[in-house]
Amino acid sequence: MNFSKEEIRHSMLLYAITDRTWLKEGETLTSICEDVLKHGATFLQIREKDLEPSAFQKEALELKALCAKYQVPFVVNDSVEIALAIDADGVHVGQGDIQGKNLRALIGKDKILGISAATVAEAVAAQAAGADYIGVGAVFGTSTKKNARNLSVEKLREICAAVTIPVVAIGGIHALNLRKLSGSQVDGVAVISAIFSSDNPGKATSDLLSLARQLVQPTPRLMRTALSIAGSDCSGGAGIQADLKTMTMNGVYAMSAITALTAQNTTKVEKIVETSPDFLKSQLDMIFTDIFPDAVKIGMLPNARLIEVLAERLRFYQAKHIVLDPVMVATSGSILMETSAVLTLKKELLPLAELVTPNIPEAEILSERKITTPEEIEAAAEFIGKTYHCAVLIKGGHSVNTANDLLWADGQMEWFYGRCIPNPNTHGTGCTLSSAIAANLAKGYSLSTSVQRAKKYLSGALSAMLDLGAGSGPMNHAFCLTGEFS
Ligand SMILES: Nc1ncnc2c1ncn2[C@@H]1O[C@H](COP(=O)(O)OP(=O)(O)OP(=O)(O)O)[C@@H](O)[C@H]1O
Ligand SMILES: Cc1ncc(CO)c(N)n1
Ligand SMILES: [Mg+2]
Missing domain, CATH: 3.20.20.70 (Aldolase class I)
Structure with missing residues (x-):
């Protein structure tokens, strides 16, 4: 090794x-x-x-x-x-x-x-x-x-x-x-x-x-930093809230730039208020000109204008270690991105990403094909990686009831076989995985090790068997803390 x-x-x-x-x-x-x-x-x-x-x-x-x-x-x-x-x-x-x-x-x-x-x-x-x-x-x-x-x-x-x-x-x-x-x-x-x-x-x-x-x-000088650019989930299990918890638990200083406010819970997304492109730009300027992030995770981006502004700012600041979770549909089934924005996402953001982390339905959209077998997962990952010059992690996950993910990076395939944890509460698994990868990249781990470590963290959070809310509930992001201070 x-x-x-x-x-x-x-x-x-x-x-x-x-x-x-x-x-x-x-x-x-x-x-x-x-x-x-x-x-x-x-x-x-x-x-x-x-x-x-x-x-x-x-x-x-x-x-x-x-x-x-x-x-x-x-x-x-x-x-x-x-x-x-x-x-x-x-x-x-x-x-x-x-x-x-x-x-x-x-x-x-x-x-x-x-x-x-x-x-x-x-x-x-x-x-x-x-x-x-x-x-x-x-x-x-x-x-x-x-x-x-x-x-x-x-x-x-x-x-x-x-x-x-x-x-x-x-x-x-x-x-x-x-x-x-x-x-x-x-x-x-x-x-x-x-x-x-x-x-x-x-x-x-x-x-x-x-x-x-x-x-x-970590001494303050050595503390690594990560930024989540995503939507707020008021119920705390996904989006910005999941990202901040995940990054904190993975030992980096966490920051956020909010792209949308969602009124959602474990059963549905009720309302969405999109951030204005100008306000997203201001948040990014405040962050990048002061505490420059060592890694960036991108989640919900509801429309093409926001994607354009974001891509321009990321290029301007030459942001490092960008992990793009192409959030299109929530675990509960609600649409989180305008269909017309997918083209802009592909053109503007995918080429800036070090890693993109679609689940199977998202990988189907990005690779413009149906995916049903492991061979088709491999072919889709290769297509996305070669087309957009980024690494790709296709997640088998709660949509297909496996925990096996495929990483394609620089022409190399690596399967990560995870134990499928019998926990129906998977709200925010995708957000959590991509933030944990970004946090580990910020700390200097290689891409493959970052994925490995992120999956380990996610398994811990799922295995804690938290059961909150009437629908697919959140995980325990702080599973490894006792909550006691002395
Ligand atoms: N029951 C489970 N046991 C173990 N790992 C799981 C389970 N469900 C999902 N995972 C893992 O969680 C990660 C996220 O995959 P998933 O397919 O759930 O993402 P997603 O669909 O983007 O999630 P989200 O709905 O939060 O956007 C993957 O690494 C996947 O293998
Ligand atoms: C804000 C937000 N981002 C991402 C997801 C994906 O689970 C969600 N449910 N909500
Ligand atoms: Mg997702």
Whole structure:
């Protein structure tokens, strides 16, 4: 697997390093690691000092497959040979292993190279040697590594400031001392015994993960921003309201430019008041000249005049990462866009979009054909992508009772197979998916990873089984919050 720089930075959050010595009767390294990955570890390194090479390689191969399943980077400690032999995502080495070698050349440009460092000079040298991240420690006393020096938070901060690559803190970190690293600017924490010596490694992982999240909260300067240009749904489940909730829950600062006010609920759309083109333009000017969005999601656009103004402003500001959800009909069956506006949408907006996300009926309109089979979905996506020079995600979804979506991007097809959640309350699924994709693009994830992460968020929101209103009700966008603050 290939990971972008941004993905590698995020993956530092909770960096797990294996230690078989704590395994109990009946457990295997793979079974424990699966538990750890299931509970949210964001990176895995195999480090088994006492295994001879062939046994090490065997364990590493199993863990590699496991990490691929969870889309988590997997690196091998110390051995470049084994990392290359099993085609791991990369290798992690110490200062002793890098002297006089060009490791970057040895492993190739696509592999992740992690280097341990304990001083500013070592960190800077590691970056110059082509490291993708550095592990800095030991920050606390550790039983795993004898004679390791302890670093102060100030020293850690100095090291973080001296390099541009991500930094993960290591050495004796556990749930009770992790908070002491606050203010150090690290991108995450690496742990061995805090997970592997625990009676319940899964629970230890989720506890450490939430502590790591608090530690690595985005500083205001690093906060990514996203804009939803869409219609208001007064019932809160779709449109602007769904978009703001989704973007917020996906960790970006959310803004809105409203194209229409709808009076709707879970059963129907009663009235629509369209925004004037001039007022849409003013909203866009206020936003783009002040807090420039890192990504833009576009939803309901009731008429051609609004589409024209929007396209002109997006071109003028050279907006980035535009996700276009070509909303034509609401879940409840009501028309949300004038039929005559479709031509303008195709001509003006599709070519500006990085991604367009039609459901099947919308894909039929955009590709001017009937779609009934998976092959026809593929052909329609290819047609739309090639005609309008954008990526296309065709959603099987509540209209066809599957959760399989097809991504066509740059001539490549990728199916995302989702578990169909038996929840009839799907009001706003399309809005939520496109906003979650935009939020993830804003954070720097690749298109494919953004789709993957957005589907995962949507599944969580659907699985919460909220049941409000008489019709197809909204989802629980805040399914992963407890609502308690302390
Ligand atoms: N019951 C379900 N279980 C899991 N995923 C679902 C379910 N229903 C929809 N999805 C997913 O939701 C996403 C949105 O697809 P959908 O076809 O519902 O969009 P839409 O028709 O544009 O929605 P909207 O009516 O909100 O505009 C897709 O990723 C789809 O796979
Ligand atoms: C405002 C608005 N946008 C989009 C949808 C699509 O579900 C909706 N129902 N309402
Ligand atoms: Mg939709």
